[in-house]
Amino acid sequence: MKHLEGKTAFVTGAASGIGLGIATALAQAGVKVMLCDIEKAALDKAVATLRETNADVDGVVADVSLKDNLQRAADETIARFGKVHILVNNAGVGGGGDYGTWNDAGWNWVVGVNLMSVVWGIEIFGPLIEAHGEGGQIVSTASIAGMVALTNPAYDVTKFGVVALSEDLRPKLAARGIGVSVLCPGVIRTNIVDSGRNIPSRFAGQIQTVPTEGPGTEILKAVTEAIASGIDPLYVGELVREAIENDWPHIFTDMQFEPHIEARFAAIKEGFDRIRDRVPRY
Template sequence: MQDLKGKTAVITGGASGIGLASARAMAAEGMRVVLADIEQAALDTAVAEIASLGAEVIGIQTDVGELDQVQHLADQSFAHFGGVHLVFNNAGVAVFGPIQDMTHADWEWVIRVDLWGVIHGVETFVPRMIAQGEGGHVINTASFAGLVPNQGLGAYCVAKYGVVALSECLAHDIKAHDIGVSVLCPMVIATNINDSARNRPAALGGPERSLDLTAEDLEKMQGRILPVAGVAAQVVAGVKANHLYILTHDEARPFIRRRFERIDKAFDHE
């Protein structure tokens, strides 16, 4: 989808981080924007900012883990703008710790948002985009942790591996409808996902188990943290070029290579 001007983009997790930065970048391309986020106050602020850039924009409070709310998001988006051409399933959360320490509520919350949230976006928007007959693009935010296992992020990795697989399969399934698919797989980005537990429902453990990274942890990662504006630029470029994989960090390459080398060598085992 090379020409974005006048097209409509729906972005979940759109009130902050990669979502908001991508909204800025897409507004600069002349797109109309629907921002969805679970936090109403942050959403209102984000909508005002994007509107100040001269873009047509609306905000719809949405918990992507709830199918009926994503259906409402789609209904309102199509009703307001008459069509949707780009869907960015970007909302995400994280819980840190070894797998053996994860509670059932931890698993349920992470998979509910990070995997089911993407599934809800796909099953709700894609059939309508196909029926619309104008082509388009779907972007799903996964992670480097969806390509290579990350210690301490087991539940997150499980969800993000699922997002990668979903995106790869979806790309094949809807190619004939002129709808492209990209899966965004960043390493460390300057977002507030470390504090995502602030939005954790009480029924799923409440706002308790954030990543809680120490100053030492942040110092170790500092050299690898990318600003969200740079990631947003890569997202827009990836859409225009119809790249399946949007990989933000060159330093991820050797880790990915080693993983597939280990898999390849496993065929030699007797």
């Protein structure tokens, strides 16, 4: 999509962090943007701030872990803007608990927000993008943890899933005029450590989002400090805008974790090397 001006985008998790950075960058490029988030006060503030720049934006409150909420948000987007060309599946949460501490509620919450909302977003918005025949782009936010397991099981599993889903759909949707990109950010200045503020009431009291004792507390402190001095989300937004314009398959934000990914690939290669001379010949 070389020419973004006048197009319409739907962005989840858009009230803060990477989502707001993407919404801002797209709005600055002349894209009409529907911002979607579960936090009404933060969403209203984000929409009002963007409107002060004469951006054509609006907001819709939705819990993207619920499919009917996403469908309603899509309906409101079409009612407001008529069409949608760009889908940004960005909403995400941290947590879920490590081995020995996880439970069903934690898995259901993290999988619902981080992975199933992406599945449902594509299922709902894909046909809307196809319908107008003008082409479009789907960008889904995974994480560098979608390339190498670095955090906790639930988070890593969902982020690997977003990468796999995006890579699988890219050639299939290209034939339908839709580009597919997956964003794998590193350490970005966001509120992800405070994901617990958005736990839905149906999971109230069932999920521990941060460790309260043991070595995990020191790790959390280090992560919190790193995120506080992390990359500006608006920079990420500009990268995503460029990626949409040029149909990048993978969007990375920095080089910090490249050695970890190279080490993972090397370990995989070793697995093949071990059986290279043992493969049966048929």
